[in-house]
Amino acid sequence: xxxxxxxxxxxxxxxxxxxxxxxxxxxxxxxxxxxxxxxxxxxxxxxxxxxxxxxxxxxxxxxxxxxxxxxxxxxxxxxxxxxxxxxxxxxxxxxxxxxxxxxxxxxxxxxxxxxxxxxxxxxxxxxxxxxxxxxxxxxxxxxxxxxxxxxxxxxxxxxxxxxxxxxxxxxxxxxxxxxxxxxxxxxxxxxxxxxxxxxxxxxxxxxxxxxxxxxxxxxxxxxxxxxxxxxxxxxxxxxxxxxxxxxxxxxxxxxxxxxxxxxxxxxxxxxxxxxxxxxxxxxxxxx
Amino acid sequence: xxxxxxxxxxxxxxxxxxxxxxxxxxxxxxxxxxxxxxxxxxxxxxxxxxxxxxxxxxxxxxxxxxxxxxxxxxxxxxxxxxxxxxxxxxxxxxxxxxxxxxxxxxxxxxxxxxxxxxxxxxxxxxxxxxxxxxxxxxxxxxxxxxxxxxxxxxxxxxxxxxxxxxxxxxxxxxxxxxxxxxxxxxxxxxxxxxxxxxxxxxxxxxxxxxxxxxxxxxxxxxxxxxxxxxxxxxxxxxxxxxxxxxxxxxxxxxxxxxxxxxxxxxxxxxxxxxxxxxxxxxxxxxxxxxxxxxxxxxxxxxxxxxxxxxxxxxxxxxxxxxxxxxx
Numbered sequence: 076x077x078x079x080x081x082x083x084x085x086x087x088x089x090x091x092x093x094x095x096x097x098x099x100x101x102x103x104x105x106x107x108x109x110x111x112x113x114x115x116x117x118x119x120x121x122x123x124x125x126x127x128x129x130x131x132x133x134x135x136x137x138x139x140x141x142x143x144x145x146x147x148x149x150x151x152x153x154x155x156x157x158x159x160x161x162x163x164x165x166x167x168x169x170x171x172x173x174x175x176x177x178x179x180x181x182x183x184x185x186x187x188x189x190x191x192x193x194x195x196x197x198x199x200x201x202x203x204x205x206x207x208x209x210x211x212x213x214x215x216x217x218x219x220x221x222x223x224x225x226x227x228x229x230x231x232x233x234x235x236x237x238x239x240x241x242x243x244x245x246x247x248x249x250x251x252x253x254x255x256x257x258x259x260x261x262x263x264x265x266x267x268x269x270x271x272x273x274x275x276x277x278x279x280x281x282x283x284x285x286x287x288x289x290x291x292x293x294x295x296x297x298x299x300x301x302x303x304x305x306x307x308x309x310x311x312x313x314x315x316x317x318x319x320x321x322x323x324x325x326x327x328x329x330x331x332x333x334x335x336x337x338x339x340x341x342x343x344x345x346x347x348x349x350x351x352x353x354x355x356x357x358x359x360x361x362x
Numbered sequence: 363x364x365x366x367x368x369x370x371x372x373x374x375x376x377x378x379x380x381x382x383x384x385x386x387x388x389x390x391x392x393x394x395x396x397x398x399x400x401x402x403x404x405x406x407x408x409x410x411x412x413x414x415x416x417x418x419x420x421x422x423x424x425x426x427x428x429x430x431x432x433x434x435x436x437x438x439x440x441x442x443x444x445x446x447x448x449x450x451x452x453x454x455x456x457x458x459x460x461x462x463x464x465x466x467x468x469x470x471x472x473x474x475x476x477x478x479x480x481x482x483x484x485x486x487x488x489x490x491x492x493x494x495x496x497x498x499x500x501x502x503x504x505x506x507x508x509x510x511x512x513x514x515x516x517x518x519x520x521x522x523x524x525x526x527x528x529x530x531x532x533x534x535x536x537x538x539x540x541x542x543x544x545x546x547x548x549x550x551x552x553x554x555x556x557x558x559x560x561x562x563x564x565x566x567x568x569x570x571x572x573x574x575x576x577x578x579x580x581x582x583x584x585x586x587x588x589x590x591x592x593x594x595x596x597x598x599x600x601x602x603x604x605x606x607x608x609x610x611x612x613x614x615x616x617x618x619x620x621x622x623x624x625x626x627x628x629x630x631x632x633x634x635x636x637x638x639x640x641x642x643x644x645x646x647x648x649x650x651x652x653x654x655x656x657x658x659x660x661x662x663x664x665x666x667x668x669x670x671x672x673x674x675x676x677x678x679x680x681x682x683x684x685x686x687x688x689x
Contacts, residue, residue, distance in 0.1 A: 088583045095472035098465035102557070103485075105550045106492045109503045116506055163401060170395035180399075186677060187402035193604065193673035194409070194666065195611020197638040201645065201662040202409045205416055225405065232402070256388035286496025289613035289638065293645050313498040317614065320502065335502045339495060346494040350487070 110339070117336025120329035126337070130299040135319070137326035142334050145315035147301050149338075151216060152311055153285035156223030160231045160280055163224075165266075165273075168235040172242065173261045185236070191229035197289040199226045204293045217305040219295025223284045231280035238272030239265060246361060268360050271353035278349035282342050288313035312338040409666065417660035420653050429660065435624045442657040444664065446626045450541075450634030451665075453627055454616060455609045457545030458552065463602055466553050470560035475586055493554035501618035504547040509619055512546075513538030517631050525629075532629040537621070542630045544620035548612055552605040559601030559680070563594045566684045597683035600676040607672035611665060613638035637661050 128141035167184070175181045203222025212218050242265055250260040266273065288311070296308030297318065312334060319331035379387075420429070420442060432443020473482060517540075521533035567590050575589040576582075591598075621633020622643065645658050 084581050084584065088581045091468075091583045092476070095468045095476065098468035099472055101465050102469050102492075102553055103488060105553070106488060108507065109492075109495060109500070109550070112503045112506050113499060116502075163398060166395045166398035167401065170392075170399045174392045174395055175399070184399050184402055186674070187406050189677040190406055190670060190673050191402055193607055193611075193669055193677075194406075195608075195613065195638060195669060197611065197613040197641050198409070198413075198662050198666050198669075201641060201659055202412055204645070205412045205659070228405075229402065256384050258388040258391040259384070261391075282494050286494075286498070288496070288498050289642055292642055313496055313614065316498045316502060317618070320505065320618070332502065332506075335499050339499050342494050342496055343491060346491060347487075 113332070113336050113339050116329075116332035117339075118333075120333035121336060125330065125333055129301060134299070135322055135324075135327055137324050142310075142312070142315050142330070142337070144299055144301050145310040145312045145334065146337065148216075148295075148298075148310040149285050149312040149341075151302065151309060152219045152223055152291060152295060153281050155216070155220040156227050156284050157231075157277060157281045159220065159224035160227040160284075161277055163228050164232040164235055164276075164280075167232050168239055169261045169265070171236050172239040172265060173247075173257045188229050188233055188236070192233055195289070196226055196287050197292075200290040200292055200294055203290065207294060212306070214294060214296030214308050215306045216295065216302045216309040219291045219309060219311070220305075222290045222294040223287065226287060226290050227280040227284045230283055231276055234276030234279055235273055238269050238276055241272065242269055243361075271356040271360065274356060275349045275353045278345050278352070282345045282349075285345070286313060286338065286342050288317060312341070406670075410663075410670075413659050413663040413666060417656050417663050420656040420660055423653070430664075433626060437651050437654045437657065440653060442653065442660075444637075444661060446624050447635055447637045447640050447661065448664070449626050450620070451610055451636040451638075453541050453630070453634055454544040454548060454620060454636050455606050457541055457630055458548035458609045459602065459606050461545055462549035462553050462556060462605070466556040467560055467598065469553075470557045470564065471586060473557070474561050474564035475582065475590070489554045489557055492550075493558075497551065497612060497615040498618075500547050500551050500615040504543060504615060504619035508543045508546050509538035511538070512540060512543045512631070516542065520631070530629055531631070533631045534629065535621070535631050535633055537633075539619055539621035539633055540631045541620065541627055541634045544616045544634065544636075545630070547615050547619055548609045551612060551615060552609050555608060556601055556605040559604065560594075560598050562684050563597030563601060563680075564590060566597070567593045594683075596679055600679035600683070603672050603676040604680070607669045607676070610636075610672075611638055611669055613642050617642055637665050641665075 124139065125141040126146065127143055128139070129144045130140035130142070131138060134140035167188075171181055171184060175184075199222050203218060203225060206221060207213070207215075207218045246264060246268060247260055250264045251257075255263075291311050291314065295311060295314075297310050297314055298308045299310070300307075302309045316331050316334045316338065319327050319334060322328065424442070429442060429444055430448065431445050432441065433445045434441045434443045435446065473485060477485070513536075517533045517535075517538065520531040524531040525533050571589045571593065572585050575585040580588065616636055617639040620636065620639065622635045622639055623633040624635045624640075625632075627634045641658050641661050644654075
């Protein structure tokens with residue numbers, strides 16, 4: 076009887092383990108299939124002209140041209156938004172780390188951050204559009220940057236806040252003991268020590284920003300030209316994928332796959348690059 | 363105090379300033395930073411108020427209950443019933459959670475309790491990669507792989523065996539653009555998130571509880587089931603709620619595979635038209651139609667309110683469990 080119970084327990088253990096292995100394979104397999112799909116579908120349609128030319132006449136019917144407008148546009152959008160988000164995020168994170176005295180206030184700021192983080196990007200797009208209407212802006216690079224910066228700000232702040240919590244307290248206290256103010260400690264000790272993590276956080280937000288379509292859909296517009304001013308509309312890679320896939324022509328759809336491949340490569344490079352950079356910058360931190 | 367002793371950095375600029383000046387800049391920076399820290403709550407409130415104001419024209423004319431339960435969406439005739447869209451959103455989200463939660467929990471349990479450290483170090487970046495893939499790429503994958511798969515294999519299979527007796531699986535839609543396709547794509551999209559939260563939550567359970575259980579002769583699975591999981595359950599539920607709020611708001615990937623038909627669905631093989639897709643497909647066009655703009659921003663408002671409630675509750679629970687946000 077006892078033996079049988081023992082047996083049963085071990086069988087149960089085995090079944091659960093098998094199910095776990097299956098689940099794990101399912102998740103890892105999904106990632107593999109997604110990457111495979113994008114590569115297999117995208118690679119044949121990818122060529123140099125795609126990357127170095129803007130759309131020529133009849134591009135959306137399958138004629139010549141490329142998606143340089145979308146590549147540059149996405150870099151402008153995400154670059155500008157990341158810069159603005161950083162200018163907002165770093166002070167907030169430093170405030171939470173070094174200045175806040177009232178724990179309740181810190182809690183409220185963090186809760187608001189978490190809430191903003193969870194708001195869907197389409198809502199940021201709609202909100203960005205209402206801001207633009209209020210300012211009298213049309214769909215433009217500036218509008219897109221505003222909406223994306225709002226979207227990226229909570230992602231970046233949460234990540235930097237998280238990083239700054241890892242700051243060794245002794246190091247900070249050593250700085251205070253030498254007589255430096257909170258600001259000096261924050262700028263010359265905390266930021267320097269935590270630079271690898273901060274860079275990772277910034278690149279994380281950049282990656283999210285460059286891949287987001289719904290927030291730039293109404294705010295940035297779409298154009299075949301590379302914008303020359305902040306007030307011009309701008310193309311973006313996610314929308315390039317979306318619009319080209321929506322055409323009925325197989326040649327253009329193939330270009331959508333190629334665009335998706337370009338976008339994936341950029342995002343994965345940023346994601347992997349941030350790890351590498353964090354590792355490189357880690358040398359300057361005091362262990 | 364001689365300021366030159368503050369040789370913390372190679373920069374000497376700040377060390378040459380006089381003490382009152384350094385104190386003043388510290389004070390001013392503190393004030394400025396605290397103003398920046400007001401931004402998150404202010405932005406959240408501003409969003410709510412802006413959407414409320416912009417949706418007011420339609421809220422002023424139609425009773426809110428009629429809007430939420432109205433089944434016809436004919437902007438040209440001034441009929442704005444959100445019911446099909448709300449139901450579509452709920453269906454897609456529920457299907458995705460149904461598909462995502464069991465494998466995600468098992469994967470997270472595996473990673474937290476069974477996996478060798480080497481497996482963990484390889485897996486974490488992989489899951490981060492899955493989270494980094496843009497939604498439009500998931501959409502491409504959905505169109506290329508999932509939609510044909512549902513159309514050619516899943517739908518015929520269910521149609522033959524279960525469709526006649528269970529309406530949930532009835533197949534009337536000839537294409538694969540369906541709730542199921544949207545649910546599958548969403549399930550993969552939220553998987554990294556749910557895995558990460560569950561992993562963190564299980565990690566936060568004190569090691570002593572496992573040791574006590576193993577010491578009295580329990581197997582690993584018994585330990586997990588009777589010692590670890592009961593403690594982790596609130597956190598896991600909060601993680602699933604957060605995951606579903608991400609799924610609710612996901613726009614592009616779902617829009618691309620879900621069919622976008624404004625009708626109340628009755629089977630997982632029917633097309634649906636979730637709220638985010640409604641906004642994305644129509645906003646910016648035809649804003650000359652009266653109330654259309656207000657109705658679409660009303661849809662955004664509904665979405666925002668649902669997500670706010672989900673997020674606040676789940677965040678408060680998670681904060682008690684692991685004490686920090688999960689990315």
